[in-house]
Amino acid sequence: MKSIAPAHLPHDRSLGEEEGAAIVVRDLSKAFDGRVVLDRVSCTVPAGQFVVLLGPSGCGKSTLFRCLTRLVEPDAGSVTIRGTEVTALKPAALEALRREVGFVFQQFNLVKRFSAIDNVLAARLATTPLWRVLLRRFRARDRQLALACLDSVGLMDQAYQRAERLSGGQQQRVAIARAFAQQAELILADEPISSLDPESSENVLQILQRAARERGFSVLCSLHQVDLAVRYADRIIALRQGRLFFDGPAAAFTPGLREDLYRAARS
Amino acid sequence: MTIASFEETRYVEPARSLLTWHNLRRGLVFLAVTLFLGMCFAAAKVDLAKLVDGLPKIASWFQQMFPPDVRDIDRVLRDAFQTLAMATVGTIGALLVCIPLVPLAARNTTPNLLVYRLVRAVFGVLRGTEILVFALIFVAAVGFGPFTGVLAVMFNMVGALGKLLTEVIEPADRGPVEALELTGAGPVRAFRYALLPDVWPNIVAVTLYIWEFNVRASTVLGIVGAGGIGQTLKDSIDLLDFPKLATVLGVILAMVIAIDTLSAHLRRLVLSPETAATRAGTPTRLFEGESRA
Numbered sequence: 152m153k154s155i156a157p158a159h160l161p162h163d164r165s166l167g168e169e170e171g172a173a174i175v176v177r178d179l180s181k182a183f184d185g186r187v188v189l190d191r192v193s194c195t196v197p198a199g200q201f202v203v204l205l206g207p208s209g210c211g212k213s214t215l216f217r218c219l220t221r222l223v224e225p226d227a228g229s230v231t232i233r234g235t236e237v238t239a240l241k242p243a244a245l246e247a248l249r250r251e252v253g254f255v256f257q258q259f260n261l262v263k264r265f266s267a268i269d270n271v272l273a274a275r276l277a278t279t280p281l282w283r284v285l286l287r288r289f290r291a292r293d294r295q296l297a298l299a300c301l302d303s304v305g306l307m308d309q310a311y312q313r314a315e316r317l318s319g320g321q322q323q324r325v326a327i328a329r330a331f332a333q334q335a336e337l338i339l340a341d342e343p344i345s346s347l348d349p350e351s352s353e354n355v356l357q358i359l360q361r362a363a364r365e366r367g368f369s370v371l372c373s374l375h376q377v378d379l380a381v382r383y384a385d386r387i388i389a390l391r392q393g394r395l396f397f398d399g400p401a402a403a404f405t406p407g408l409r410e411d412l413y414r415a416a417r418s
Numbered sequence: 419m420t421i422a423s424f425e426e427t428r429y430v431e432p433a434r435s436l437l438t439w440h441n442l443r444r445g446l447v448f449l450a451v452t453l454f455l456g457m458c459f460a461a462a463k464v465d466l467a468k469l470v471d472g473l474p475k476i477a478s479w480f481q482q483m484f485p486p487d488v489r490d491i492d493r494v495l496r497d498a499f500q501t502l503a504m505a506t507v508g509t510i511g512a513l514l515v516c517i518p519l520v521p522l523a524a525r526n527t528t529p530n531l532l533v534y535r536l537v538r539a540v541f542g543v544l545r546g547t548e549i550l551v552f553a554l555i556f557v558a559a560v561g562f563g564p565f566t567g568v569l570a571v572m573f574n575m576v577g578a579l580g581k582l583l584t585e586v587i588e589p590a591d592r593g594p595v596e597a598l599e600l601t602g603a604g605p606v607r608a609f610r611y612a613l614l615p616d617v618w619p620n621i622v623a624v625t626l627y628i629w630e631f632n633v634r635a636s637t638v639l640g641i642v643g644a645g646g647i648g649q650t651l652k653d654s655i656d657l658l659d660f661p662k663l664a665t666v667l668g669v670i671l672a673m674v675i676a677i678d679t680l681s682a683h684l685r686r687l688v689l690s691p692e693t694a695a696t697r698a699g700t701p702t703r704l705f706e707g708e709s710r711a
Contacts, residue, residue: 220600250602260597264615266696273611276603284607298701311697326597333601 172231173198173337173369174219179228181214188214190393191228196371196386198233201363203384203401204373207413210390212373216341219371220249232337250277253330255340259322263315267306267325270314271297274332300328304358320351327358338362340372344379352376356383377409479660486668487661494650498669501646502677504564504639505632508571509579513625515572516580523580524587527609538584545577549635553644564645571632571639579628586620587613623685630681637670 174196181189189211196202206212217223219230221237230237235248253274261270275293276284283289289297301307304324314322323343330338340359344352360383362368374380380387380401387404389397389412396412397404519537521527528534552570560566594612599605640648647670654662 222600246602246604249600252600254597254600256593256597258593260593262594262612262615264618273598273603274601276598276607276611277601279607281606284610287611302703307703308700310701311699313696329601 171198171234172196173200173233174371175229175231176215176219177229177231179215179218179225179230181211181218181223181225183214188393189218189225192390192393192395193228194388194395194398196369196388198369199363199367200385201360201370201372201383202386202388203380204371204388204390205375205377205380205412206390206396208375209392211393212390213341215390216339216371216373219339220252220254221245250333251335251337253333253335253338255323255326255330255338255343257342257345259314259319259326259346261314261322261325261329264313266311266313267301267317267321267328268294268297268310270325271300271328271332274329296334297328297332300331301325303331304328318351319347320354323347323351323355324358327355327362331362336368338368338370340370342373342375344374344376352379359383377413380404381409482660483664485661486664487659488665491665491669494647494665494669497640497647497650498673500564501567501636501640501648502633502673504567504644504646505571505636506629508568508575508636509625509629509632511568511572512575512579512628515576516583519576520580520583520587521609524584526588526590526592527613537580541577541580541584543577544573545581547574547577549574549632550638550642553639553642557643562643562645567636567639567644567646570644571636575628575632579625582624582628583621586617586624590617619688622688626681626685626688630677633677634674637674 172195176192176194178191178193179189180187180191192211192215204212204215214223218225219232219237221230221240225238228238232248232252237245237248240248262273265273269287272289272293275289275296279289279293298307298310301310304327306321306324306328309317309321314325317325323346327338327340327343338359343359344355347355356372356379359370359372363370363385372384381404384401386399387397387401388395389404389408391412397408519541522529522533523537523541525534528537549570552573553567556566556569560569590613594616595608598608598612603611636646636648637651638648640646640650641652643649647666651663651666651670653659654666
């Protein structure tokens with residue numbers, strides 16, 4: 152296997168690029184049972200941009216995602232989210248940080264028997280007193296927030312529909328509305344469109360793109376569809392076999408680079 | 419390929435020998451099972467001749483049961499209701515005790531492995547001791563009457579209901595729970611909001627099933643003095659009062675069939691996907707600048 156010379160990596164980053172960045176990853180490494188999954192990966196997600204994480208299967212995308220909020224503990228390296236070093240946090244502080252990060256999953260992970268609005272309200276559980284949670288009586292302002300989030304993804308009319316009755320695309324939009332309702336300005340989306348048909352996929356990516364462009368959210372989204380990544384993302388971070396392959400504007404991700412990325416995986 | 423004749427050999431399959439370890443193991447298992455069954459039949463002193471000899475007696479008793487004695491039927495009905503009450507209160511009591519214990523005994527919700535094993539062991543012991551056995555113990559310790567029956571049902575059922583409830587909770591989908599924990603909601607909130615709604619219908623269905631089982635099991639508790647229609651049943655047999663026996667058996671059967679049917683109906687209702695409550699209508703947007711205080 153020929154070695155991959157990452158000539159297309161940006162040169163030493165100046166501190167200026169990292170200040171105010173949503174996520175800064177430095178030399179992140181992780182191995183499972185002796186198999187290296189992440190090898191000193193360093194990358195940056197600037198604030199207010201829609202960044203897509205690309206790479207072939209097994210390149211370490213999922214692991215990188217899980218390390219960002221320490222769902223999986225990295226072996227070495229650091230993750231800094233909005234200036235706070237995640238890798239150094241104690242459990243209580245980690246929980247507080249997680250409140251500030253919205254997560255969107257491939258499998259939606261909604262409460263199936265609950266309505267769309269009840270699912271969005273779940274984002275407010277952390278700040279709702281226990282008695283309200285037990286009786287499921289949220290505050291009026293939380294309900295207004297939930298309705299606004301549902302409205303922003305175009306599902307206000309489905310507010311009282313049970314989640315399991317909604318289509319895949321609608322369920323994912325409810326999940327995004329839930330992430331919005333956390334009032335977090337950073338959204339991590341782990342393969343959000345893998346379970347969706349092409350039309351719903353475009354819809355979901357449009358919503359995430361708008362969140363970045365119109366509201367200044369920082370969005371990191373992992374995809375394996377390169378075309379969609381190039382069309383929707385502001386920046387692309389690509390991994391190959393656990394190492395950083397590319398970190399730059401989407402426009403600079405040429406078809407040549409794309410071939411390189413996927414060809415090496417096949418060798 | 420056209421459908422030609424397959425009379426001639428076209429393919430050769432690898433040979434299979436009869437004397438393999440696999441077949442030997444199977445043969446040994448078969449022998450062991452046969453041996454075990456034989457020992458059981460012998461120890462149980464199965465004697466069909468005895469049954470055949472006893473048939474005329476049973477037939478004559480059956481004949482003497484008709485017409486059934488329906489005087490004092492209101493007393494029989496009251497006793498039957500007492501049995502039903504014992505079973506119901508015992509079930510509710512067991513459910514209440516299970517609520518804090520079951521999350522400790524389910525792999526996905528237990529705080530640590532020691533607690534898990536301990537609570538499971540307790541469930542095992544309680545479940546292994548039959549209701550009638552508890553009734554015998556409690557009649558000696560607490561005295562006669564329906565409350566003793568309630569205690570007997572409760573103690574056994576904490577084990578049986580507890581085990582069934584852990585089997586309802588364990589396969590629940592972890593996804594929504596994980597998602598909510600990632601929003602910063604603690605384990606209690608995540609359990610209540612993501613796991614409980616998912617398993618709630620199954621919890622109700624299992625409880626209904628146990629209730630129905632308890633009604634049947636409680637009919638005999640009166641025989642050892644723990645209240646209910648069992649006592650009436652035993653009295654009528656001791657006095658060889660066959661018409662009365664017919665009434666009592668009839669009432670027991672009617673009650674058990676009614677509860678079984680009701681329980682099955684309620685379980686179907688609860689488990690059907692239509693029953694989760696939803697609100698009617700849709701929210702409306704107020705116009706810009708308009709708001710309700």
